Amino acid sequence: MRTPRFSLFHAGSAVVLLFVVVVTLYPFLHMLAVSLSGDIYVMKNEVTIWPKGLNFKMYEIVLGDSKMWTAFNNTLLYTSLGTLIAIIITSMGAYALSRKHMAFRKQLTMMIVFTMFFSGGMIPTFLVVRSLGFVDTLWGMVLPGAVSTWNLILMRTFFAGIPKELEESGRMDGLNDIGIFFRIFVPLSKASFATIALFYAVGLWNNFIFPLLYLRSPDLFPLQVLLRNLVLAGSVSSGEVTRIGGDNQIVEESLKYATIMVSSLPILIVYPFIQKYFVKGAMIGAVKG
Amino acid sequence: MAQAGSTQDRAMVEQALVPVRIKRNNTMRLWHQNKYLWLMFLPCLLYYLIFRYAPMFGLVITFKDYNLFRGIWDSDWVGLKYYRMFLENPDFLLLMKNTFLLGVYNLVFGFPAPIVLALLLNEVKGMIFKRFVQTVSYLPHFISNVIVASMVIMFLSPTGGLINNMITALGFDSINFMINPGMFRGIYVLSEIWQHIGWETIIYLAALTSVDPQLYEAASIDGASRMRKLWHVTLPGISFAIVITLILNIGSVLEIGFEKVFLLQNPAIYETADIISTYVYRVGLQQGNFSYGASIDLFMGIISLIFIYSANFISRRVSETSLW
Numbered sequence: 160m161r162t163p164r165f166s167l168f169h170a171g172s173a174v175v176l177l178f179v180v181v182v183t184l185y186p187f188l189h190m191l192a193v194s195l196s197g198d199i200y201v202m203k204n205e206v207t208i209w210p211k212g213l214n215f216k217m218y219e220i221v222l223g224d225s226k227m228w229t230a231f232n233n234t235l236l237y238t239s240l241g242t243l244i245a246i247i248i249t250s251m252g253a254y255a256l257s258r259k260h261m262a263f264r265k266q267l268t269m270m271i272v273f274t275m276f277f278s279g280g281m282i283p284t285f286l287v288v289r290s291l292g293f294v295d296t297l298w299g300m301v302l303p304g305a306v307s308t309w310n311l312i313l314m315r316t317f318f319a320g321i322p323k324e325l326e327e328s329g330r331m332d333g334l335n336d337i338g339i340f341f342r343i344f345v346p347l348s349k350a351s352f353a354t355i356a357l358f359y360a361v362g363l364w365n366n367f368i369f370p371l372l373y374l375r376s377p378d379l380f381p382l383q384v385l386l387r388n389l390v391l392a393g394s395v396s397s398g399e400v401t402r403i404g405g406d407n408q409i410v411e412e413s414l415k416y417a418t419i420m421v422s423s424l425p426i427l428i429v430y431p432f433i434q435k436y437f438v439k440g441a442m443i444g445a446v447k448g
Numbered sequence: 449m450a451q452a453g454s455t456q457d458r459a460m461v462e463q464a465l466v467p468v469r470i471k472r473n474n475t476m477r478l479w480h481q482n483k484y485l486w487l488m489f490l491p492c493l494l495y496y497l498i499f500r501y502a503p504m505f506g507l508v509i510t511f512k513d514y515n516l517f518r519g520i521w522d523s524d525w526v527g528l529k530y531y532r533m534f535l536e537n538p539d540f541l542l543l544m545k546n547t548f549l550l551g552v553y554n555l556v557f558g559f560p561a562p563i564v565l566a567l568l569l570n571e572v573k574g575m576i577f578k579r580f581v582q583t584v585s586y587l588p589h590f591i592s593n594v595i596v597a598s599m600v601i602m603f604l605s606p607t608g609g610l611i612n613n614m615i616t617a618l619g620f621d622s623i624n625f626m627i628n629p630g631m632f633r634g635i636y637v638l639s640e641i642w643q644h645i646g647w648e649t650i651i652y653l654a655a656l657t658s659v660d661p662q663l664y665e666a667a668s669i670d671g672a673s674r675m676r677k678l679w680h681v682t683l684p685g686i687s688f689a690i691v692i693t694l695i696l697n698i699g700s701v702l703e704i705g706f707e708k709v710f711l712l713q714n715p716a717i718y719e720t721a722d723i724i725s726t727y728v729y730r731v732g733l734q735q736g737n738f739s740y741g742a743s744i745d746l747f748m749g750i751i752s753l754i755f756i757y758s759a760n761f762i763s764r765r766v767s768e769t770s771l772w
Binding site for chain 1: 478481482484485486487488489491492493495496498499500501502503504505506507509520565568569571572577580581583584585586587588590591592593594595597598599601602603608610613642645646647650651654674699706707710711725728729732733738741742745746749752753756
């Protein structure tokens with residue numbers, strides 16, 4: 160092969176890739192900078208990527224708001240309980256479907272895959288959730304989304320790839336299918352459990368449509384709903400400056416950015432460390448098509 | 449005679465019994481072989497029956513005058529009343545058009561974008577730089593729609609939004625993007641690309657690793673330029689992934705995510721931003737027209753099913769690649 164020289168092609172692709180990086184990161188850096196800047200600089204639109212007149216006032220207001228903490232706790236509860244339930248139901252179901260000797264496996268798989276292409280829709284699903292008495296309860300948040308068909312198929316593919324000999328050795332030792340699953344497959348599949356659990360957790364953390372459809376009382380609202388109410392409600396015609404108690408004049412823009420930063424911070428912080436698990440999960444899907 | 453008859457009878461009875469006995473044995477064996485697996489599958493089965501299949505049977509309300517207090521069974525049958533109602537509603541055509549156009553724009557611009565990015569990433573020699581670009585570009589995929597929609601609306605705000613600051617800095621008048629119906633589709637599609645372009649490269653990058661390096665060497669020896677190699681080696685190598693993704697995307701053209709459209713829209717731009725799912729939520733669920741909303745939803749669901757079936761059928765004929 161020829162030694163690659165500096166080419167227009169290389170330079171061009173590097174520029175495009177750098178553009179992608181800047182376009183992705185700049186919005187977050189800008190929001191962080193504005194939320195940490197002094198009011199005057201924000202009003203004059205002077206803040207770009209670096210805070211001017213550094214202060215943490217906005218974060219004190221956001222973190223001092225009890226509604227924020229209630230919402231945060233709710234989200235934490237929905238995410239953790241929801242992920243736990245989802246991972247148990249999904250992994251056991253996926254394991255059963257991955258066993259070649261299970262009767263009616265084909266029919267049950269068909270039944271599940273069909274739901275990817277057709278569903279009853281928003282209103283009949285709401286009526287089912289309502290008739291179960293799950294509206295305005297914790298269960299309305301964690302049960303209607305307990306199994307994602309995509310995740311179920313990912314896990315089934317994964318379990319199907321574990322050598323048959325391991326299952327047979329377990330059977331020799333007198334284990335039944337449940338024993339084989341918990342004693343042999345679960346310990347072997349920690350990484351894939353972590354991956355699927357993370358997919359569920361992110362989905363639950365970010366979920367907006369379930370609380371919109373199924374929750375009524377503000378005490379139960381998760382972070383996403385609170386965020387929408389704080390940032391988006393009436394935002395089209397909102398003014399520049401708001402008063403929050405006393406004479407404390409604050410710039411609405413900085414407050415909103417601070418709220419956004421606080422609620423996306425958990426994911427921004429853990430993201431670099433868990434990123435590889437997500438990619439692994441997406442790869443399992445990619446290989447199978 | 450009587451004896452002959454009785455042996456004949458007994459033979460017949462035995463013959464009749466044999467399959468029953470085998471059948472019962474089979475049933476018992478089936479049960480013994482599968483009871484643990486079935487038990488493990490049970491929660492999953494219940495989930496699908498309750499949350500996925502029961503709503504499908506709930507679609508019977510589209511033929512009834514559903515009333516929350518009377519329930520499904522006691523509500524009166526009205527036949528196709530609600531189907532006629534939305535087919536005769538002039539807004540329905542507009543909603544169909546909005547849903548279809550938004551989906552098509554998203555497909556036309558959103559589908560090639562990750563392929564281009566994946567091909568560019570594939571050409572990068574420095575592993576650290578490649579990793580860095582990948583890690584950064586996946587990030588927005590994990591940010592919630594509420595946050596993305598908030599960012600879009602705030603950045604486009606005519607008073608102090610990031611984009612309008614740039615526009616005014618260049619000496620132009622600021623633009624009130626979010627109340628301009630002509631801009632909604634562009635804004636939506638761009639935000640979708642921003643959010644998902646990186647994540648969607650993964651499938652193509654995985655396919656790219658499976659392209660045999662010897663093919664590139666052979667092409668180099670034959671004097672192929674970089675562009676020719678891209679065209680004759682790389683693209684055919686990932687054509688399977690491209691076709692499968694394309695089928696899935698065409699099939700789900702009408703299944704536009706509810707959350708982001710709902711969060712980005714406002715009454716001033718309903719003429720382009722209101723799509724079937726947001727209309728079903730607003731008119732069907734919020735205003736309590738359950739039967740009406742559900743019938744529109746079902747109508748679109750069936751069209752969507754036809755879409756994915758046709759996309760798969762055509763692909764099977766043309767490229768011998770298909771989902772099923």
